[in-house]
Amino acid sequence: GENVEQHPSTLSVQEGDSAVIKCTYSDSASNYFPWYKQELGKRPQLIIDIRSNVGEKKDQRIAVTLNKTAKHFSLHITETQPEDSAVYFCAASSNDYKLSFGAGTTVTVRA
Amino acid sequence: GAGVSQSPSNKVTEKGKDVELRCDPISGHTALYWYRQSLGQGLEFLIYFQGNSAPDKSGLPSDRFSAERTGGSVSTLTIQRTQQEDSAVYLCASSSRLAGLETQYFGPGTRLLVL
Numbered sequence: 735g736e737n738v739e740q741h742p743s744t745l746s747v748q749e750g751d752s753a754v755i756k757c758t759y760s761d762s763a764s765n766y767f768p769w770y771k772q773e774l775g776k777r778p779q780l781i782i783d784i785r786s787n788v789g790e791k792k793d794q795r796i797a798v799t800l801n802k803t804a805k806h807f808s809l810h811i812t813e814t815q816p817e818d819s820a821v822y823f824c825a826a827s828s829n830d831y832k833l834s835f836g837a838g839t840t841v842t843v844r845a
Numbered sequence: 846g847a848g849v850s851q852s853p854s855n856k857v858t859e860k861g862k863d864v865e866l867r868c869d870p871i872s873g874h875t876a877l878y879w880y881r882q883s884l885g886q887g888l889e890f891l892i893y894f895q896g897n898s899a900p901d902k903s904g905l906p907s908d909r910f911s912a913e914r915t916g917g918s919v920s921t922l923t924i925q926r927t928q929q930e931d932s933a934v935y936l937c938a939s940s941s942r943l944a945g946l947e948t949q950y951f952g953p954g955t956r957l958l959v960l
Contacts, residue, residue, distance in 0.1 A: 740887075768948070776953070777849075777936070777951040777952060777954060778936070778951045779951070780949075780950070823887060823888065825888075831878070831893050831895075831901070832890060832893060833878075835888040836887055837886060837887040838885075838886070
């Protein structure tokens with residue numbers, strides 16, 4: 735089955751700086767890559783996703799890049815703010831339903 | 846509209862007891878998923894429903910775990926003879942073909958503690 739690895743496990747950044755989280759996947763057939771944000775005690779919420787037919791997608795301060803050849807994808811958050819502090823999960827899917835998640839990255843934005 | 850809801854929000858039980866966890870998906874969503882999230886861990890897939898049938902039960906950790914879905918809506922996850930290692934947050938998600946089945950919307954979870 736699909737195996738998704740996520741790094742780093744924790745990330746501390748100064749407010750205003752950028753944060754980058756990287757994930758690798760094992761199944762070359764994977765074609766859908768969402769990112770979820772989970773605040774403490776809350777449900778995971780989709781923040782951005784990318785499909786295998788594009789290499790990059792941006793939504794305001796958030797961007798995701800995909801390298802199919804290397805089987806890795808990354809989340810970039812620019813101009814970080816305190817409200818960006820949360821746990822971020824990457825995931826990959828090779829069919830139309832099953833998501834395999836990474837272990838998560840705890841992001842702390844220092845004021 | 847209303848999001849995915851789950852009940853109870855918290856459940857404390859004694860080892861060996863059975864528990865039932867409930868999920869109400871977003872109205873009209875045909876697909877429903879159960880995940881387990883242990884402390885500080887990622888989300889572990891348990892089971893997937895399309896309508897009332899479960900084409901993929903591969904993530905259920907043992908035969909103590911079962912799930913059903915009736916009327917293409919509400920789902921119940923049952924854990925029999927609970928063990929301490931079952932303690933975790935159980936998350937439900939739903940999705941619609943209109944949004945792309947992969948776009949899953951999560952409920953708030955049920956936090957289960959087995960003493």
